[in-house]
Amino acid sequence: MRGYLRILFRSLEAAVASWTEYRLDFFAALLTTLVESAGRVVAILSLARVGVLDLDPDRALVYVGAATLMSGFFVSVVGPNLVAFSRRLLEGTLEYVLLRPRDPVFLLMTETASLWGMTDLWAGAILLGVGLFRLGAGPGEVLVGALALGLGMVLAYLFAFLLALVGFFSVYVHNLVNLVAGLFGAGQYPVRAYAPLVRALLTFVVPVYLALNLPVELFLGARGVGAVLGLFLAVLGLWLLVRLGFALGLRFYTSASS
Amino acid sequence: MDYAIVAENLSKTFWVAEKEPGFLGTLRHLVRRRYRRIEAVRGVSFAIRPGEIVGFLGPNGAGKTTTLKMLTGLLYPTAGRAEVLGYRPQERRPAFLKRITLVMGNKAQLLWDLPVLDSLRIQAAVYEIPEAECRRRVGRLAEMLGLEGVLRQPVRKLSLGQRMKAELLAALLHLPRVLFLDEPTLGLDVNAQAAVRDFVRAYARGEGATVLLTSHYMADVEALAERVIVIHKGRLFYDGRLGQLVERVAPHKELVLELSRPVEPGLLAGLGEVKEQKGLQVRFLVPRERLVEAVGQALALLPVRDLAVTEPPLEEVFRRVFSEEG
Numbered sequence: 014m015r016g017y018l019r020i021l022f023r024s025l026e027a028a029v030a031s032w033t034e035y036r037l038d039f040f041a042a043l044l045t046t047l048v049e050s051a052g053r054v055v056a057i058l059s060l061a062r063v064g065v066l067d068l069d070p071d072r073a074l075v076y077v078g079a080a081t082l083m084s085g086f087f088v089s090v091v092g093p094n095l096v097a098f099s100r101r102l103l104e105g106t107l108e109y110v111l112l113r114p115r116d117p118v119f120l121l122m123t124e125t126a127s128l129w130g131m132t133d134l135w136a137g138a139i140l141l142g143v144g145l146f147r148l149g150a151g152p153g154e155v156l157v158g159a160l161a162l163g164l165g166m167v168l169a170y171l172f173a174f175l176l177a178l179v180g181f182f183s184v185y186v187h188n189l190v191n192l193v194a195g196l197f198g199a200g201q202y203p204v205r206a207y208a209p210l211v212r213a214l215l216t217f218v219v220p221v222y223l224a225l226n227l228p229v230e231l232f233l234g235a236r237g238v239g240a241v242l243g244l245f246l247a248v249l250g251l252w253l254l255v256r257l258g259f260a261l262g263l264r265f266y267t268s269a270s271s
Numbered sequence: 272m273d274y275a276i277v278a279e280n281l282s283k284t285f286w287v288a289e290k291e292p293g294f295l296g297t298l299r300h301l302v303r304r305r306y307r308r309i310e311a312v313r314g315v316s317f318a319i320r321p322g323e324i325v326g327f328l329g330p331n332g333a334g335k336t337t338t339l340k341m342l343t344g345l346l347y348p349t350a351g352r353a354e355v356l357g358y359r360p361q362e363r364r365p366a367f368l369k370r371i372t373l374v375m376g377n378k379a380q381l382l383w384d385l386p387v388l389d390s391l392r393i394q395a396a397v398y399e400i401p402e403a404e405c406r407r408r409v410g411r412l413a414e415m416l417g418l419e420g421v422l423r424q425p426v427r428k429l430s431l432g433q434r435m436k437a438e439l440l441a442a443l444l445h446l447p448r449v450l451f452l453d454e455p456t457l458g459l460d461v462n463a464q465a466a467v468r469d470f471v472r473a474y475a476r477g478e479g480a481t482v483l484l485t486s487h488y489m490a491d492v493e494a495l496a497e498r499v500i501v502i503h504k505g506r507l508f509y510d511g512r513l514g515q516l517v518e519r520v521a522p523h524k525e526l527v528l529e530l531s532r533p534v535e536p537g538l539l540a541g542l543g544e545v546k547e548q549k550g551l552q553v554r555f556l557v558p559r560e561r562l563v564e565a566v567g568q569a570l571a572l573l574p575v576r577d578l579a580v581t582e583p584p585l586e587e588v589f590r591r592v593f594s595e596e597g
Contacts, residue, residue: 016399023396027382027389034384034425107381108345113397114365120397148537267285267346 021123028126039128046132071147072233078141079162079229080201084134085167087173093127095177095190102180107266117174118259122174146234154233157241158232164244165224169197171251172220178255181262193219199226223247272358275449276319276342277482280351281339281506283312311337313505314351322446324475324482326496326513332595334505335485338450342483343373355449366433369398372447374439379426386591387422387429387437391444398445405444412440416470432463439467443474450475452484456491468494503593521588523556528569529577542569551576556583 033039057256098121101107145155173193200221204212215221223244230236272461289307290300299305310597312334319325329335340346341353344360344367353360358367381390388409395405413419416436429437435455443450452471456464468491475482486492492499492513499516501509509516526543530551539545542565543557557565569575 016396020393023393027385027393030389031382031384104378106378106380108373109344109373110345110373111345111363112368114368115397135276152359262346268559 017115017119020120024123025126031125032128042128044132049132049136056147071144074140074144075148075232076203076226076229077201078137078139078144079225079232080137081133081199082162083138083166083169083197083200083225085130085135085137086170086193087130087190087197088133089130090128091170091173092130092190092194093125094122095173095180097121097124098174098177100199102266107236108270111263118174118256122170140231150232150234154232154234156230157238161228161231161241161244162225164241164248167226168220168244168251169193169224169250171248171255172224175251175255175258178258178262181265197221197225203229220247220251242253273321273399274318274354275321275323275356276317276483278318278338278342278351279316279353279355281315281338281341282310282314282350283334283341283346283349284349285309285311294547308473310505312341312348315502315505315507316351317500317507317510319481319483321481322475322479322482324496324500325499327483327485327491327502328492328499329485329502329508330589333502335502336453338502339373339485340454343371343451344368345373363478365434366369369445370447370452371449372442372445373451374442374453374455376435376452376454378558379434379438380578381426381434381441382426383436384425386425387418388428390441391422394441394444400445404450408444408446409440412443412474416440417471419460430463432459432466435459435463435467436470439470446478448478448480450480450482450484452482452486454486455484456486464488464490465494477588489589493585501589517582517585517588520592521583522559523583524559525581525583526557526562526565526569527579527581528553528556528573528575531574531576532575543573549556 032042098107101110101121110120111119145158150158173190176189176193179189196215196219198205199211199215204215204222204226207215216223227236227240227244231238231240285308286306287309288300288304290296290305311384315334315338327338329336336373337346342355342360343346344363347361352582355427356367356370357370359365360367381387382393391405391409394400395402409422410419416439418433418440421433421437426434426437439455450471456467459467471484472495474480482494482495484491499509499511500507501516509519523544525546530553533551537546539553539555540585543555543561543564545553546556547554555565566578566580569578
């Protein structure tokens with residue numbers, strides 16, 4: 014476990030080094046982050062004033078905060094790693110990952126990160142924090158909700174990675190990432206806000222409810238702690254499915270010839 | 272005798288989709304795909320002792336890389352058995368992966384935008400090399416490769432030769448016992464090729480490592496390997512000493528004459544097969560048993576200013592052999 018944490022830390026260290034390698038890019042990303050953050054805060058304040066569905070503005074803030082965090086996670090972690098995975102498949106450099114004495118799925122999922130999603134991560138955390146503060150959430154609820162949201166992010170990533178395994182047979186991982194990120198964007202509203210068919214899709218096909226709505230409900234104290242266990246089991250199940258899918262994909266992987 | 276690498280009747284078959292050109296071909300390809308069975312490797316057997324450096328040769332598409340990938344566990348053999356350091360490669364056990372490396376001359380693993388040291392730090396974490404030990408190894412390998420001054424520069428700023436050396440450094444940081452080198456000098460200039468060769472030789476000697484090397488540059492093979500394994504169309508063609516291979520597949524010597532003035536073409540044809548004529552310099556291929564006679568004839572009949580007898584380049588030998596084989 015310590016070994017994997019060390020790899021994670023070193024990979025993050027390299028990602029940060031990559032951001033700062035091109036200084037103009039770094040400052041542009043930083044500026045964009047600040048401007049977008051300001052935009053989101055203005056938008057959410059307007060949303061709170063108008064009211065969303067039957068939610069009071071503070072609860073809406075929590076939903077939107079969690080969804081914004083998820084969006085940031087997709088842009089800064091999920092997207093770059095899935096694109097890197099797809100590039101490795103195309104260029105035939107997946108071999109270097111497969112030859113390492115570590116779990117290749119872990120290595121592929123934690124290879125890199127991007128600065129560009131930081132906007133959403135910051136803004137999401139602030140919105141969530143403000144919402145919870147205004148609602149007077151207790152430390153227990155915040156802790157359980159944060160744990161559930163972390164598990165939800167892992168669940169969403171595993172779902173996206175499972176879909177990206179079609180990269181063994183297709184080259185359109187880019188489109189897939191955008192599609193999945195868009196679907197998880199729907200989680201900024203409770204799934205009950207959607208038509209029954211869409212609601213079923215976001216609950217049983219794409220795990221938007223499990224990954225986003227359930228953690229928010231835990232933040233808001235609307236669910237018992239047992240829901241976290243359920244979420245953990247869902248993560249475990251999807252992890253096993255990803256490993257199975259990866260093993261299956263490898264059987265078809267012949268790599269690019271030299 | 273324990274062997275470091277064993278291949279026993281190793282075979283690999285692929286199914287490759289084929290498509291006719293044009294719009295109709297594309298439509299057919301979309302609706303009903305046609306596959307062709309390709310036997311990339313067919314019953315190849317060999318065994319390599321610990322510490323041996325073996326050249327693995329063959330024309331493009333002969334099955335070299337496929338064999339290497341089976342030996343490293345990247346591909347599952349369709350039939351036969353592979354064993355490396357007592358492990359079955361396709362099981363890809365961590366203990367096995369920690370003791371081998373694969374270097375592909377045309378594929379990079381270093382982080383493009385970052386200094387080499389950043390990639391090495393990740394490698395060290397992956398292979399659980401302690402910090403101090405990592406510094407010691409990097410220092411020693413970088414000195415052997417002449418890379419001391421460039422490890423803090425972004426990889427994209429390095430020359431091709433420096434990049435390849437840095438790739439080698441990253442691939443050998445965990446001090447593997449078996450090296451699979453697939454075209455490690457591809458695209459390098461003569462000096463860089465020589466430096467890579469010297470390093471591989473020194474590393475293998477120092478660590479007692481076993482090396483299986485594929486290369487299109489015969490100079491690599493001549494400099495590093497006493498033994499060569501040649502495969503052609505997926506089958507084992509030759510396994511033995513390099514010198515014996517040359518004698519077996521090249522029954523000719525090369526005779527180079529420098530003439531003092533032009534002569535009738537008919538006079539040249541009698542000496543052997545004229546391979547090349549550049550001004551007053553003529554290159555012949557002469558059967559080994561006729562060499563003495565041909566030299567005598569040349570000196571007697573032609574205005575010879577200088578004369579040299581050499582082995583034909585290995586590239587040419589293989590080109591002749593494989594084109595005769597079809």
